[in-house]
Amino acid sequence: MRSILFLILAGVLSFALVDSALAAEFLSGQEVTIASDETWDGDVYIFAQSATVEGTIKGDLVVYAQRLHISGTVEGGVIAAAQEILLEGTYGRSSRIACQAAKVASGTEMKRDLVAACYSLEIDKGATIDGDLIYAGFQAMLGGTIQEDVWAAVNRAEVSGKIGRELSITTDSNHQQGPPPNQYWQDMKLVVIPMVSPGLTIHEDATIGGKLTYHSPTEVTIDDGAKVTGPIEWIEPEKPAPRDPQDKTDYFWNQLKRYVTLLVMGILMVVCCPATCGGAVDQIVQRPIVSFLAGVLAVPLSIIALGVVAGLILLVPMAFGWLTLDGLAVAGALIAVFGMVLYVGSLGYFFVFGAAAVTSITLGRIVFSDHPITSRGRLILALAFGLVFYVVLTCVPYLHVGVIVVAILFAFGGIFVWMMRGLFGSSAEKAKPAAKTA
Structure with missing residues (x-):
């Protein structure tokens, strides 16, 4: 006070x-x-x-x-x-x-x-x-x-x-009337x-x-x-109007449509990138704190990378413009624009759908298996099960924003840790001397 x-x-x-x-x-x-x-x-x-x-x-x-x-x-x-x-x-x-x-x-x-x-x-x-x-x-x-x-x-x-x-x-x-305020x-x-x-x-x-x-x-x-x-x-203050039962029905169907949409978009990501999904989920399950902290770093880095990609729209045409070959400047501009659209689309997709999918697979993995999931079928099964919890949690008042933010941080962090381990782990394995055979 x-x-x-x-x-x-x-x-x-x-x-x-x-x-x-x-x-x-x-x-x-x-x-x-x-x-x-x-x-x-x-x-x-x-x-x-x-x-x-x-x-x-x-x-x-x-x-x-x-x-x-x-x-x-x-x-x-x-x-x-x-x-x-x-x-x-x-x-x-x-x-x-x-x-x-x-x-x-x-x-x-x-x-x-x-x-x-x-x-x-x-x-x-x-x-x-x-x-x-x-x-x-x-x-x-x-x-x-x-x-x-x-x-x-x-x-x-x-x-x-x-x-x-x-x-x-x-x-x-x-x-x-309550107890005396002096109490x-x-x-x-x-x-x-x-x-x-x-x-x-x-x-x-x-x-x-x-x-x-x-x-x-x-x-x-x-x-x-x-x-x-x-x-x-x-x-007199306006009395809240009684809620129409039809409103509850519409709310239920809206959440069901939201579940189906997230499920379809999550299946698309699993089918196209099963190794990335499985690797990110493994990192979140095995290293939850590291993944969360990595997400705090990875989310702003992805935004910064967005500016870098946007800069390519100008830098690539300028680089090709310095050459004397005809048409390269136009080609460079098209490549930069395509790269920009591809990156922005991928980033937006992951923010809206991918983070929810990775988080839902993680929830399903915790329930169904203690071992890494590699097959697409088991990833989709874990997605469908975990997505139920995700949708329910995001329907809770004053909690839905926090759930979405935490899901984004975990998902970005899991992928970031998985990529770093793949990059530096491969380099470490190559640098390690081979064992001598007798």
Whole structure:
């Protein structure tokens, strides 16, 4: 949680630095306290376990801590990320906070806006925000006075204070009441997280001076005595349409057609290149980690080779153009274009069909045989069996992209390792001296 809050803090620091015209002071330690009789003329940056501000800061206050308690005066704005934040005192400019729990206590005066992202936000009666409240979190309890608009996206909220203008809020009441939130964070010391009823509730002493717009699956609860000056607009989320059984049938047939297509294209590769398929599968089964890591290298190399082949379109005609024999330049161009088309087609075929075929054969090989498969028939049998698992795995939501990527890496890596072993293994065998016979 702290790392996330630190990223949020780092993102908003730039706004503070742009407006900063005074000298900045940096304070750090286990506990940092600015006493009530202290006055700091410039901006203050605090990095601590616990931060307490009782005095006066004439500039901005930027804090990253576990606990933050402000009861003094900040003539600038507050930018803070913490686990719990308790705001009292007076604030001259807009404040931006991110935490698990925040409380704006009674008597607090904020001259501008409050922007907050929290699990829980509570604004006590007697607290005043002269600007807007912009809030995103799990729950909110708004009991103070907000002079202008409130824009919020929460799971649940209760309004018992005064909102000067519009209230626009999104709630989700589908979550039932759970255990007290304080059970999740036992080390809370400054803020006690309140229990908030699901949905949106406007209590009898609440006043909304403008329009009430709420997005919610259930209607708002407005107690007798609550005042909503403007119109009330309820926007219900669209309910998902029931799935037509025909859609399930179409999905099944689409996957079946996909299986048949991959099977036919895989059989074509097995028939044309049985040694390559068998060799790649052997390397994946025997050296899975090496094959995977080789795939991480082989995939970008194949893309780089694509650029090399594309360069031949220019280099080959130029090379033949330097000769004086008629027609060689045209022939060179045709050869380069043919080579380009052949390579791009082969690469695209392997990305779309070949990787799935090699991976499926590997799955079938693991099930059917502990020994290398050399015959085309057994390769096709392993392909047909393993392809069932491949298609099923790629139908799983949030998993299909990962399965396809892993299959591509294993397939490219298996072929790359097989080619390297064939190349360097043959050279090593030729270089090895023959054994002498008696």
